[in-house]
Amino acid sequence: MFDDRRSVIIKDGRKLSFEYVPERLVHREEQMSTLKMLFRPVFEEGRSETAFVTGSVGTGKTATVKRFCADMMRYGAEKGIPLDYVIVNCRQRNTEAGVILQVLRHFDAGHPDRGFSAPEMLRTLRGLMESRKARLVIVLDEADILIKKNAVDLIYQLSRFNEEYINLSSSVSMILIAQEYILDSIDTASLSTFKRTNTIRFSKYTRDELRDIVKIRADESLFPGKIRDDAVDLIADISSEWGDARFAIDLLDKSARKGENKDEGEVTAEEVREAKAMIYSVVTESKLADLDLNHKLTLLAIARSIKDKAYITTGAAEKTYGVVCEEYNETARKHTQFWTYVQDLEKSGIITTVVRGDAEGGRTTYISLPDIPSKVLAHKLEDIIDV
Numbered sequence: 001m002f003d004d005r006r007s008v009i010i011k012d013g014r015k016l017s018f019e020y021v022p023e024r025l026v027h028r029e030e031q032m033s034t035l036k037m038l039f040r041p042v043f044e045e046g047r048s049e050t051a052f053v054t055g056s057v058g059t060g061k062t063a064t065v066k067r068f069c070a071d072m073m074r075y076g077a078e079k080g081i082p083l084d085y086v087i088v089n090c091r092q093r094n095t096e097a098g099v100i101l102q103v104l105r106h107f108d109a110g111h112p113d114r115g116f117s118a119p120e121m122l123r124t125l126r127g128l129m130e131s132r133k134a135r136l137v138i139v140l141d142e143a144d145i146l147i148k149k150n151a152v153d154l155i156y157q158l159s160r161f162n163e164e165y166i167n168l169s170s171s172v173s174m175i176l177i178a179q180e181y182i183l184d185s186i187d188t189a190s191l192s193t194f195k196r197t198n199t200i201r202f203s204k205y206t207r208d209e210l211r212d213i214v215k216i217r218a219d220e221s222l223f224p225g226k227i228r229d230d231a232v233d234l235i236a237d238i239s240s241e242w243g244d245a246r247f248a249i250d251l252l253d254k255s256a257r258k259g260e261n262k263d264e265g266e267v268t269a270e271e272v273r274e275a276k277a278m279i280y281s282v283v284t285e286s287k288l289a290d291l292d293l294n295h296k297l298t299l300l301a302i303a304r305s306i307k308d309k310a311y312i313t314t315g316a317a318e319k320t321y322g323v324v325c326e327e328y329n330e331t332a333r334k335h336t337q338f339w340t341y342v343q344d345l346e347k348s349g350i351i352t353t354v355v356r357g358d359a360e361g362g363r364t365t366y367i368s369l370p371d372i373p374s375k376v377l378a379h380k381l382e383d384i385i386d387v
Helices: 029-044 061-079 095-107 118-132 141-147 152-159 188-194 207-221 229-241 245-260 269-279 285-289 295-304 314-327 335-347 374-386
Strands: 050-055 082-088 135-140 171-180 201-204 311-313 352-357 363-368
Touching: 029 050, 029 061, 029 135, 029 171, 050 061, 050 188, 061 082, 061 135, 061 171, 061 363, 082 095, 095 118, 118 171, 118 314, 135 141, 141 152, 141 245, 152 188, 171 201, 207 229, 207 245, 229 245, 229 269, 229 311, 245 269, 269 374, 285 374, 295 311, 295 314, 295 335, 295 363, 295 374, 311 314, 314 335, 314 363, 335 352
Parallel strands: 050 171, 050 201, 082 135, 135 171
Antiparallel strands: 311 363, 352 363
């Protein structure tokens, strides 16, 4: 079913997966620094600590916490202080018993999944921690799911877990991760221990931050020189609408796999557009058919002139527009009207424009086609116009 031909673009596809966590996470240094500050007492004083991490999808919350926990575990090993961590996805384990069971199975893979109540399993966990004299960090990812299912008591139990300890060489700390701000849904008793001020917010990534992330991930996962710089730019531009690094990495992954099937053996802007269309495209045949002739000719000129480039200047597009109008025996409109057509196409979501500085200190408008391969778009428009 799968051929055995050697990959010419992808060097290590594992580094394009969502599960992969780089050794260094760019543009999340401030959040990492805050986590280190909050959890320093875990090592220095044997205390338990808590943190609440919040931000929208794709802002690096889970990846940052995973990196932080792995770094803490490594630091503990170097200092002779046993530390372990467990990450529980509360969408998959959405009950108190389910969460505690996954924590127990981290230490005892054969622990039965039936026959024990949540308080009984907590007592078992307490005994395990006492005997191991270890420090544990429990991470509840998508913790808002637990809160919505009224499992607030588990937050209370875990946040007060250390109150019965005598031996402070053992401790249980906790990190909650959620898209929404959920601390208002936690009872006052839990909040008094959890510490509302230990909140770390993750903002959406900017376009430039996403470009850095894509470039670094491409360097790690692809063979050298196998993705064009303007393709990296295009991935960042497309993803910046949501500020979502997951979307950007998924787009890089699919673009690279599209490129594997091409003779050119590299990732260009055209592969990025193909990948974006595969994920989600706003360009439909009905939307193209509803355009009037002048807008269709303008869009055809853009599609023909952009080819496998990420961007073209409005001047280059307008020059091709004149050729296209001549081909279809139409009078090319003046520059002002052409620019109006471009603006209309941008409002419809078919193209995007961006103004950037040039070497002479001026400003140039560039047109991008993010949502559909240029060749596909050109063929569709030719078929529609020729009808």
